[in-house]
Amino acid sequence: MTKSDLKIVLEFSAGAELLFGNIKKREVILDGSKTWTLKNFIKWMHDTILTERPELFIQNDSVRPGILVLVNDTDWELLGELDYELQNNDNVLFISTLHGG
Template structure:
């Protein structure tokens, strides 16, 4: 009989197994993980914001936006992801980014070739697409004029599939 048939390796008490495993120094493990994570480069966010140089000039500012696509909208997106993270470099002296800018950007960079007309029309979202900004209908959030804020979550939901 093989060891699988007799189950001799699977029916041992847990105490017998732990006796054979050397103890783990969890502090060393935690320190090693923390050190490796601190070396990982994360994308900048608006929390990094604008900081001043000694000469008074400002450095880059960033805006982090999450977009989600559901109920069939994901079929229009190149990445085929239900959600995408976007980090935009923002000029603090320029006009703030709004939904109109975001829709144009998504239409030009993330919507499949030939499918743009199913996403945007006349610089706005096509009828049949519901837009949710931070869990609130964009119709009460100034629609195209809504100024994007750091860590906003924008959802695009096709109502043609029941929304």
């Protein structure tokens, strides 16, 4: 990890973790030489750590409706959604509200 890299705590809850190898919490290190928005972070997640059923997580370059996104316990809608720029030590939580039946 270099001085400019970003450490992000990534969490999944309510079934979202099943799409990411059943890991509920992980720490990721992002290259700090580029700007990380939630939009390119979600793309990175898709390309790097999403293990199955991408259609249950991604829709049109964003998270699928029914997945709540919190950054540091704040709804991402209040932070600019996909345009939010990640900061070192941010905690990003994805909560699925999708239920089978």
